[in-house]
Amino acid sequence: MREKYVMALDQGTTSARCILYDRQGRQVSVAQKEFRQIYPREGWVEHDPMDIWSTQMGVAQEAMLKVDVTSEDIDSIGITNQRETTVVWDRETGEPVYNAIVWQCRRTAGFCDQLKRQGLEDMIKSRTGLLIDPYFSATKLRWILENVDGARQRAEAGQLLFGTIETWLIWRLTGGKVHITDYSNASRTMMFNIHTLRWDEDILRVMGIPACMLPEPRPSSMVYGESHPRIFGGAIPISGAAGDQQSALFGQACFSEGEAKNTYGTGGFMLVNTGIKPVESKNGLLTTVAWGIGNEVNYALEGSVFISGASIQWLRDEMGLLGNAARSEEMARSVEDTAGAYLIPAFTGLGAPYWDPYARGAVMGLTRGVNKNHIVRAALESMAYQTYDLMTAMTEDTGRPISTFKVDGGAAANDFLLEFQADILGMPLCRPECIETTSLGAAYLAGLATGYWSSREDITSNWRIDKVFESSMEKEKKDRLISGWHEAVGRTLGWAKKV
Helix, strand or coil, X not given: CCCCEEEEEEECCCEXXXXXXXXXXXXXXXXXXXXXXXXXXXXXXXXXXXXXXXXHHHHHHHHHHHCCCCHHHEEEXXXXXXXXXXXXXXXXXXXXXXXXXXCCCCCCHHHHHHHHHCCCHHHHXXXXXXXXXXXXXXXXXXXXXXXXXXHHHHHHCCCEEEECHHHHHHHHHCCCCCCEEEHHHHCCCCCEECCCCEECHHHHHHHCCCHHHCCEEECXXXXXXXXXXXXXXXXXXXXXXXXXXXXXXXXXXXXXXXEEEEEECCCEEEEEEEECCCCCCCCCCEEEEEEEECCEEEEEEEEEECCCCHHHHHHHHCCCCCCCCCHHHHHHHCCCCCCCCEEECCECEECCCCCECCCCCEEECCCCCCCHHHHHHHHHHHHHHHHHHHHHHHHHHHCCCCCEEEEECHHHHCHHHHHHXXXXXXXXXXXXXXXXXXXXXXXXXHHHHHCCCCCHHHHHHHCCEEEEECCCXXXXXXXXXXXXXXXXXXXXXXXXXXX
């Protein structure tokens, strides 16, 4: 018999990928393609949902062709996705009524301020685990209903559907037969009660969102349906879905309470497994569903940094300071330090633990001696400082140190970044052989549902360390650098309100 594989569809913020995995969790085939970013106004970010669909299907076909496999060679499909990004489409035609509003988009900041003035913060936080912020899906969905001609009337008549990206892809893959979301993605919408695992009627009423638009919440690992035979030449079970950061936590085999991972992607995201009970944060973190398998739900605390690796993309694409992201390590090592400069990448506001949609990016401490190498180094260091802020909040909320800290994401290939990160945190970091754990987690969730992998022990045995990074920086120097970072961040807060 021919070997079967699990297909992971990894729909990210800037690109779509498809990776085929074998039973050892090894990548057999990879295809990736970037898609268009749309910036209608300052602070607004959109995607064309049809770009997402066509690009994702294109890389799926490419990954299969690279190793000459057919639908019969694919055991199942798992999906992981950029979270919070909001799509609304016509139930009959499948046509989106507006571009997808991306998680980074800040257009609803004013409405969020209004919700806070109404005194709704405590109610929303206690039920959803989230803070009121434009980051989440609810206010984006409301914006579409309020600003697209006829959208509210069509929605109330049952003609429109809402989904985050995994919902949109599953609906398209099944030919419009399945309209579901998994618990982890639902928990990022600011409409989902993470205790009852249902849409919250009171919040829907406040937001003015018709319940008939919403997908059915389901566990993260189960057979939701099958792909339409015309897409891959045969039906394939779709049996796993999770938001990208929860999927990475699963892919890192952080199955025990106290285990944490940090993903250095477009944004930066730290999650710690808190077990089967949600932990409420007092330090600006989010309480979120990690995953649901069978009748059991695991929860996590999450710190979300909006701009991490995207700062290097900005230096490459908008500023022209480096030809490719891989050169950032060489450039950072070419100088001893940043010459006193700090780069604060608050291009779309600041996430945890600050939660300031009005903060804006800045480079502080510039002198005549600062050159492009110092700026690149400052961008890399900003990723580590932001992670430090998250770690500090996380240990205070859980009341104990993190037991295991694993790293992943594209920028985790940068040894300079991880060396500096270990120094700033004052603790060792573990980088696995496979740093693309986001897609791996989706594959594991799908394969567990079909029996491709028999248990979580199978997954744990697949996890292999590539390198451990140890701390070597003196405490005095570390404290001085962190103090400078906090001083620089403080000067960017509320900027968009001041000008």
